[in-house]
C-alpha cells in the first residue's frame with residue numbers, strides 16, 4: 001500500500017484523514033518518521049504555508065508527503081484573520097483569546113459572512129517524470145475545501161475547537177461546536193479538502 005507522510009502531529013487530524021484514506025494509503029505522522037521540531041509557516045497565503053510545510057518534510061525524507069493549512073476569512077474584516085487565524089490574538093494565544101477578539105471586532109457589524117478554507121499540498125516523487133516537473137523529480141498538487149457561513153454574536157456549543165462555537169455554516173441552524181463530529185467532518189473545509197485528496201489518490205494510485 002502507498003505510504004504518505006502527513007506533516008502534522010495533531011492526533012485529531014491524523015485520525016480523521018487516516019480513516020478516510022484507510023483502504024488506499026497508509027498515513028505516517030512526523031514522529032513516526034523521526035522528524036521533530038517546529039515546521040516553519042511564514043508564507044502569506046494558505047497555499048504558501050501548505051507548500052512550505054510539505055517541502056520541509058520532503059527535503060528531509062525524500063518521500064511522498066502532504067501538509068494542510070486552514071484559515072477563517074471574514075468578509076467584513078477584509079478576509080482577516082485568514083492565514084493568521086491561529087495567531088489572531090497574538091503569539092501563543094489560546095482558542096478562547098481568538099474567539100474573544102473576533103466577538104469584539106465583530107460587535108455591531110451587520111455583515112457577518114465568513115468562510116473556512118483549507119488547502120492541502122501534496123508532494124509526490126515522480127517515477128518516470130511528468131514533463132513539467134521532470135527536472136526537479138517531484139510534483140506538487142493542491143486540494144482546496146471551503147465552507148461558507150456566518151460569525152455568531154456569542155458562543156454556542158461545547159464541541160470542536162478553535163472558532164467552532166462562533167461559526168454557523170450556511171443551511172444549518174447550529175454552530176460547528178453544536179454538531180456531532182461526523183456531521184462537521186462531512187461538510188467542513190478540511191473534510192472537503194481531504195475528500196478531494198482521497199479522490200485523487202484513489203484514481204491515480
Ligand code: IMP
Nearest residue numbers: 068069070071072085086161162163164
Ligand atoms: P491549522 O492550519 O489547521 O492549524 O488551522 C489554523 C487555525 O484555524 C487553528 O488554530 C484554528 O484557530 C482555526 N481552525 C482550523 N480549523 C478549524 C475548525 O475546524 N474549526 C474552528 N477553527 C479552526
